[in-house]
Amino acid sequence: MTSAPLLYVCVRPQQGAAAAEYESFRVATKLDESTLGHLDLVREPLPDDVFERYRGFVVGGSPFNVADPESTKTDVQRRLESDLERIAARAAQADGPAALFTCYGIGVVTRMLGGQVSRGFPEDTGPVTVELTDAGRGDALFGGLATRFTALTAHKEGAAEPPPGATLLAVNQACPVQAYVVGDRLYATQFHPEPTTKAFTERMAVYRDDGYFEADAYESIAGRVLAASVTEPARLLRAFARRFGPA
Structure with a gap:
C-alpha cells in the first residue's frame, strides 16, 4: 500500500469483483493509481498510520451484512x-480525514x-430513483446533483x-435512508x-447465486440496468475527489 491523497478501502472477499470495483471508483473519481490508493481490508488490517497518510477514504460494497447475528x-x-x-x-471529527461509505458501509x-x-429495507438489484432532501439540495457535495436521479x-x-x-x-x-452526512466530512x-x-x-x-435476485432472471435484470441512464452518482464521487483529494 503506497501513500496517495485518497484511499479505496475494499471489503469484498471476491478478488475479481474487488479489482473491478477499484477500477470503477478510479474512473468515476477521475483519479489515477498515484492519487487513489488501494487497501484490501479483507486480507490486511487497517494500518496504524493510515490517518496520517491519507486525506480521504472511499469504502466499497460487500456481500457481508451488518444486521446478521454476530455469531x-x-x-x-x-x-x-x-x-x-x-x-x-x-471522519466524524471536524479535523479528521473525509470518508464516503457505500452500500454495506452505510x-x-x-x-x-x-x-x-x-x-x-432491502432493494431489488437494479436501477432505482433517488430524491434529494432539502438538506441534500444545499449540501456541498449533493447540492450539485439533480434533485431526482x-x-x-x-x-x-x-x-x-x-x-x-x-x-x-x-x-x-x-x-428511506439513501444518503446522509455527519458533520461535513x-x-x-x-x-x-x-x-x-x-x-x-x-x-x-459474480453474485448471481448469492440471493440478491433470482439467478434465472439475470438477463432481464441486466437488460434493465443497461437501459438505465446513471450519471449523477459518478458526479458525486468526482465532487468528493475534488473537495478532499489531490490538492
Missing part, C-alpha cells in the same frame, strides 16, 4: 467492521452512531431513519455511486 459472522468480518468504524469515527456507520439496521442498488438491509447526529440527504420509497450512501451500468452487470454475474 454467524467470521473473524474477518468482525475485524473489518471494527476497522471501518475507526475510519468513520475519525450499515456499519449507522450502527456505530447508534442507529438501527435491519433486513426490513437514477442510481444502482443491490442490498438486503437498510434503515428507516438516519442515525443520531446525521443529516438525511437523499431518500426513496423502498429504503463523513458521508454514507445506500446506493452504489461508482459503477457504470456495464460494470454493474458484470458484478451481478
Whole structure:
C-alpha cells in the first residue's frame, strides 16, 4: 500500500469483483493509481498510520451484512467492521480525514452512531430513483446533483431513519435512508455511486447465486440496468475527489 491523497478501502472477499470495483471508483473519481490508493481490508488490517497518510477514504460494497447475528459472522468480518468504524469515527471529527461509505458501509456507520439496521429495507438489484432532501439540495457535495436521479442498488438491509447526529440527504420509497452526512466530512450512501451500468452487470454475474435476485432472471435484470441512464452518482464521487483529494 503506497501513500496517495485518497484511499479505496475494499471489503469484498471476491478478488475479481474487488479489482473491478477499484477500477470503477478510479474512473468515476477521475483519479489515477498515484492519487487513489488501494487497501484490501479483507486480507490486511487497517494500518496504524493510515490517518496520517491519507486525506480521504472511499469504502466499497460487500456481500457481508451488518444486521446478521454476530455469531454467524467470521473473524474477518468482525475485524473489518471494527476497522471501518475507526475510519468513520475519525471522519466524524471536524479535523479528521473525509470518508464516503457505500452500500454495506452505510450499515456499519449507522450502527456505530447508534442507529438501527435491519433486513426490513432491502432493494431489488437494479436501477432505482433517488430524491434529494432539502438538506441534500444545499449540501456541498449533493447540492450539485439533480434533485431526482437514477442510481444502482443491490442490498438486503437498510434503515428507516438516519442515525443520531446525521443529516438525511437523499431518500426513496423502498429504503428511506439513501444518503446522509455527519458533520461535513463523513458521508454514507445506500446506493452504489461508482459503477457504470456495464460494470454493474458484470458484478451481478459474480453474485448471481448469492440471493440478491433470482439467478434465472439475470438477463432481464441486466437488460434493465443497461437501459438505465446513471450519471449523477459518478458526479458525486468526482465532487468528493475534488473537495478532499489531490490538492
